[in-house]
Amino acid sequence: MTDRVDSSADSPTRLGIVGAGAAGAGAAYALRDADVDVTIVEKSGGVCGRAATRRKNGCRYDHGANYVTEADERTAALLPELGTEGLVEIDEPVWTFDAAGEITAGDRESTKWTWTEGITQLAKRLLAATDATVHRRTRTAEVAREEGKRVDDDAASWTLTDTDGDRYGPFDALLLTPPAPQTADLLRATDWDDDRLDSLVDAVSAVPYRTVRTLVFHYPFRDSYPWYGLVNPDKEHAIGWLSREECKEGHVPDGESLLIVQMGPEWSTTHYDDPLSDVEPGVADRVATLLDDDRYADPDWVDDQGWRYALPDASLDADAVRLTEDAGLYVAGDWVAGEGRVPRALWNGYDVGERIGSDTP
């Protein structure tokens, strides 16, 4: 067990963040010029959370969030601010399909962005603009509030303990950004005898999440379609979303195609733990039927990813959002913003970061 607790530190303000997704990276970015020492603890080997990118067989694909929209002015200003090199706009539109698989033209999104290196560039670029220390492959298991750990005053502080027993902190402020069910688990594993903690646990536990299982199908040929993605808005089809990763520059070699197939919540929940080899033929058949082309029933390689907590179906009760902020305990993420969108998570984290910068001494 390593003790990373530095009890001699007194200044600047120390912030601990659990999670290097859009919300955690957004909070760190908001504090990039502030006198705040930011430490991020992230359980994965990479950053950007559910906005994830994988490389395989010469392809690169975003198998969680597909793209970032710039529907709001802040996002429109931020994307070029992070650097235009490698920034990719997806030109083709998103069409819809219904329960019977009938496809209808019409774009669902105004602008859609990713990067040649993948959507994880968002958090990578945000964090590159900061001095934050990021501990990867570090899963927070416990949180504790400790009284009078700062040498310069009696303020309480927060510490984190990971699954190896290593401790991080003390922090003057702590920001939790995992999806609500995982944040609720962390709050239940928090050593702090205060009624506000119980109220926060109740409110966070009440935020429901949808499950999505992503299947990835690769083909040694490429067709031309007028759309990038197809979405099933009525949620009556087993497939919820299907998109062509080759529409993103730098993701799929010429002459090949790679489909991202996100299954609907009901199918995903029922088949979440089924082996890929069991579910792949049936899903590939559905794709072939939807595209009305038998060749799509036979991908030459496949991949998959389950997202147990994919998208929030509600937001955190407004009364709970700032319940523990006076004590230096903050929460952020798409579930606090109330919508499973990368920019919503990012700006929710950013706004909390700004509050932390102005709240702490």
Ligand SMILES: Cc1cc2nc3c(=O)[nH]c(=O)nc-3n(C[C@H](O)[C@H](O)[C@H](O)COP(=O)(O)OP(=O)(O)OC[C@H]3O[C@@H](n4cnc5c(N)ncnc54)[C@H](O)[C@@H]3O)c2cc1C
């Ligand atoms: C299949 C799918 C498709 C989507 N499509 C889109 C889309 O096209 N466009 C769009 O805008 N949004 C989309 N979304 C939603 C978008 O991905 C999320 O809303 C956004 O990424 C949430 O960011 P976040 O920072 O709130 O949470 P996360 O990205 O979940 O970040 C939380 C981080 O906390 C880490 N963590 C969790 N527990 C611990 C722990 N105990 N210790 C340390 N670290 C921990 C996680 O590893 C993760 O990195 C999609 C999501 C999914 C799953």
